[in-house]
Amino acid sequence: MLTILFDGLAYGMLLFVLACGLSVTLGLMNFINLAHGAFAMAGGYCTVILVNRLGVPFALGLPIAFLVTAALGALFERTLYVHVYRRSHLDQVLFTIGLVFMSVAAVDYVMGSSQQFVLIPEALQGHFIVFGIGMSKYRLLIILICGLLTVALQLMIGKTRFGSRLRAAVDDQRVARGLGINVGAVFAITFAFGSGLAGLGGALGAEILGLDPTFPLKYLIYFLIVVTVGGTSSITGPFVASILLGIADVAGKYYAPKLGAFVIYTIMIVVLIWRPQGLFGRSAAR
Amino acid sequence: MSAMLPPTHGVAAFLARRARWSPLEIAFWVFAFATIWLFPGKHLILTETAILALFALSLDLILGYAGIISLGQAAFFGLAGYVSGLLAKYGIVNEPVIALLFSGLVAAALGFVTSFLVLRGSDLTRLMVTLGVALMLGELANRYSNITGGADGLQGITMAPIFGVFRFDMFGHTGYIYCLIVLFVCFLIARRIVYSPFGLSLRSLKGNPLRASAIGIPVNRRLVAIYTVSAGFAGVAGALLTQTTAFCSLDVFSLERSADLLLVLIIGGTGYLYGGLIGAVIYKFLQDWIASLTPQYWQFWIGLVLVAIVLVGRERVDGWITAVRAAIVRLGGRLVARPAALGS
Numbered sequence: 001m002l003t004i005l006f007d008g009l010a011y012g013m014l015l016f017v018l019a020c021g022l023s024v025t026l027g028l029m030n031f032i033n034l035a036h037g038a039f040a041m042a043g044g045y046c047t048v049i050l051v052n053r054l055g056v057p058f059a060l061g062l063p064i065a066f067l068v069t070a071a072l073g074a075l076f077e078r079t080l081y082v083h084v085y086r087r088s089h090l091d092q093v094l095f096t097i098g099l100v101f102m103s104v105a106a107v108d109y110v111m112g113s114s115q116q117f118v119l120i121p122e123a124l125q126g127h128f129i130v131f132g133i134g135m136s137k138y139r140l141l142i143i144l145i146c147g148l149l150t151v152a153l154q155l156m157i158g159k160t161r162f163g164s165r166l167r168a169a170v171d172d173q174r175v176a177r178g179l180g181i182n183v184g185a186v187f188a189i190t191f192a193f194g195s196g197l198a199g200l201g202g203a204l205g206a207e208i209l210g211l212d213p214t215f216p217l218k219y220l221i222y223f224l225i226v227v228t229v230g231g232t233s234s235i236t237g238p239f240v241a242s243i244l245l246g247i248a249d250v251a252g253k254y255y256a257p258k259l260g261a262f263v264i265y266t267i268m269i270v271v272l273i274w275r276p277q278g279l280f281g282r283s284a285a286r
Numbered sequence: 287m288s289a290m291l292p293p294t295h296g297v298a299a300f301l302a303r304r305a306r307w308s309p310l311e312i313a314f315w316v317f318a319f320a321t322i323w324l325f326p327g328k329h330l331i332l333t334e335t336a337i338l339a340l341f342a343l344s345l346d347l348i349l350g351y352a353g354i355i356s357l358g359q360a361a362f363f364g365l366a367g368y369v370s371g372l373l374a375k376y377g378i379v380n381e382p383v384i385a386l387l388f389s390g391l392v393a394a395a396l397g398f399v400t401s402f403l404v405l406r407g408s409d410l411t412r413l414m415v416t417l418g419v420a421l422m423l424g425e426l427a428n429r430y431s432n433i434t435g436g437a438d439g440l441q442g443i444t445m446a447p448i449f450g451v452f453r454f455d456m457f458g459h460t461g462y463i464y465c466l467i468v469l470f471v472c473f474l475i476a477r478r479i480v481y482s483p484f485g486l487s488l489r490s491l492k493g494n495p496l497r498a499s500a501i502g503i504p505v506n507r508r509l510v511a512i513y514t515v516s517a518g519f520a521g522v523a524g525a526l527l528t529q530t531t532a533f534c535s536l537d538v539f540s541l542e543r544s545a546d547l548l549l550v551l552i553i554g555g556t557g558y559l560y561g562g563l564i565g566a567v568i569y570k571f572l573q574d575w576i577a578s579l580t581p582q583y584w585q586f587w588i589g590l591v592l593v594a595i596v597l598v599g600r601e602r603v604d605g606w607i608t609a610v611r612a613a614i615v616r617l618g619g620r621l622v623a624r625p626a627a628l629g630s
Binding site for chain 2 (some may be wrong): 026031080083084087089090091093094095097098100101102103104105106108109152217220221225228253258259261262265266268269272273276
């Protein structure tokens with residue numbers, strides 16, 4: 001029972017790191033980015049190449065994955081995404097789905113369609129036994145890293161100057177612009193940072209979530225659930241939503257393996273009917 | 287438009303004028319039916335095209351006319367596909383046409399029930415809910431694999447002859463003619479709906495729901511109605527696929543299917559009935575051509591087409607299509623006008 005909670009927590013934390021970038025970009029620009037998972041996949045494959053093929057230590061591979069994906073995100077944002085912000089939601093959906101298709105086929109072409117594994121250092125394999133609960137060291141590490149990241153994010157958004165600019169831009173873009181905040185720049189940085197986090201999540205999660213070219217499509221729905229259920233006005237909402245989703249998913253797979261994701265989808269639809277703006281959101285989309 | 291009409295013309299006359307068949311449309315359908323004899327070797331891919339066209343038509347009804355973005359049209363497609371497959375497999379309803387109608391009705395019923403879910407919320411919420419419904423059905427089909435065959439697909443379907451007379455042959459000749467006739471009938475129904483006052487009210491509420499309700503259009507009831515009809519059409523398309531291939535697998539519910547469908551409609555242009563049909567033809571040609579070049583990676587090029595269409599601007603693509611259409615209509619008009627001029 002507690003093991004399930006623990007695994008669910010690790011899974012949820014991972015989902016949060018993967019999806020929080022998406023929630024901020026959605027809240028800030030009202031932009032539906034279905035290609036977010038592609039950045040996570042990029043991070044995962046980046047780590048696989050670095051650690052497995054080039055022999056870079058795992059601990060160094062993670063930050064590099066973050067940087068590479070962040071750079072990729074910034075590049076795509078400046079060259080492609082920038083043209084689509086003012087378009088209709090339909091255009092955004094088409095555009096980002098197109099990107100997903102391209103990334104899936106491109107990765108398939110370069111890396112092959114088989115599932116990839118990251119070589120984890122031996123120190124991180126195995127279990128701790130605490131009070132009779134088996135805790136995998138790797139999952140503990142995930143919880144630790146993601147927990148620290150969450151706290152750091154919360155502090156950054158809550159305490160720094162950039163954070164207050166970001167919040168102002170999310171709340172009311174026009175007024176923020178009027179006050180001299182460069183919303184475009186804020187958005188570009190946030191987008192890059194969010195993509196980087198997704199890449200880090202993909203790198204960390206390759207072990208748990210599995211990494212193959214269909215990753216962006218497989219987990220797209222999970223990211224979207226986190227964002228729509230959690231709302232986009234703060235990062236607390238998505239955080240709670242991803243923890244709940246993680247625990248529910250792990251527990252669901254354990255207790256009712258055959259029902260699979262059915263429970264999750266049902267809960268999502270019920271929540272969306274009950275509160276279309278998300279559980280914690282004020283306004284998911286203007 | 288109506289301002290240009292002389293006052294003696296009433297609203298009814300305006301609607302009738304609008305709904306008149308243009309020579310071009312007649313030519314389109316004559317050509318469509320002529321393909322039965324023109325390309326007898328291509329009937330299998332033409333069958334797929336006809337089914338895709340019907341499926342795209344169903345999406346156009348809600349996206350192009352009512353403005354609902356949906357990523358879950360595959361739910362109805364898949365449900366009806368399985369229903370028709372099961373009906374045939376267990377010999378409950380042997381006659382394909384009746385099974386087709388029944389499957390369409392089942393899909394429409396699901397559409398009616400789920401339509402209340404898409405009335406609320408923003409575009410994103412609608413996207414999620416429609417997608418969620420399709421995924422839920424996919425999970426259910428996977429869960430009850432003793433009925434649906436699970437990941438292996440529904441096998442062992444034998445289709446009875448249509449009306450007990452026309453047998454499905456392995457070259458797909460019967461299947462193609464059957465699909466084409468069903469497509470044509472469904473198109474006629476859709477055409478009737480779109481050119482009716484009901485269709486006009488849909489356009490107005492797509493343009494501005496608030497104003498539409500202010501002039502007395504019951505927005506939610508109209509949306510429920512068109513969503514149900516569209517689900518029924520999607521269901522008929524799904525049932526056709528199962529009936530012509532005698533097979534049904536879990537991927538009928540997949541996100542890719544709904545996403546491809548959006549692409550089909552975008553290529554052809556939304557908001558006019560031929561968009562789905564033309565889009566399906568172009569898409570199938572494109573897919574066939576790219577798949578023959580790079581069998582494994584055609585998805586990449588499809589994605590590239592999507593991205594390019596959006597970056598170039600959908601309005602501009604639509605603009606080209608409108609321009610081409612206008613040119614053809616002018617040409618068609620001249621051809622029709624010439625004999626008349628000769629006669630006078």
